[in-house]
């Protein structure tokens with residue numbers, strides 16, 4: 117005796133090893149297929165939105181960094197490197213200001229967006245958790261990179277829920 121169908125209010129015999137009758141086994145399979153299909157559609161939509169937000173962030177960040185005029189600095193080298201009052205050996209002017217790096221970190225690192233970045237945007241795991249993405253501008257000016265990353269972070273934070281984005285930088 118196989119017992120009766122598990123479907124609510126159905127008293128038909130079960131079909132083979134199934135916990136449902138023939139009719140409801142087909143029904144259950146159809147529902148399962150639909151839920152897979154739905155998940156795949158949801159993922160496609162989510163990724164399309166990530167693409168849109170990323171492209172927007174790239175565009176606006178580029179505009180901000182183009183507007184940024186870094187503070188020039190004068191670098192001096194004293195004859196005695198341990199004594200700032202010793203005579204100058206050399207001095208030079210650096211128009212692009214302080215050199216360094218800027219990047220952002222997305223948390224949590226196991227969020228859908230972080231995984232998407234890893235796959236599509238050349239990001240990597242951050243040292244203290246989250247996903248690390250470096251400023252893509254090929255310039256040394258830290259101020260310009262910071263302007264870029266700040267705007268990028270602002271767009272991601274305003275467009276995407278369930279993640280936190282941090283702006284990071286380090287002098288060279």
Ligand SMILES: [Zn+2]
Nearest residue numbers: 121126137140
């Ligand atoms: Zn049934």
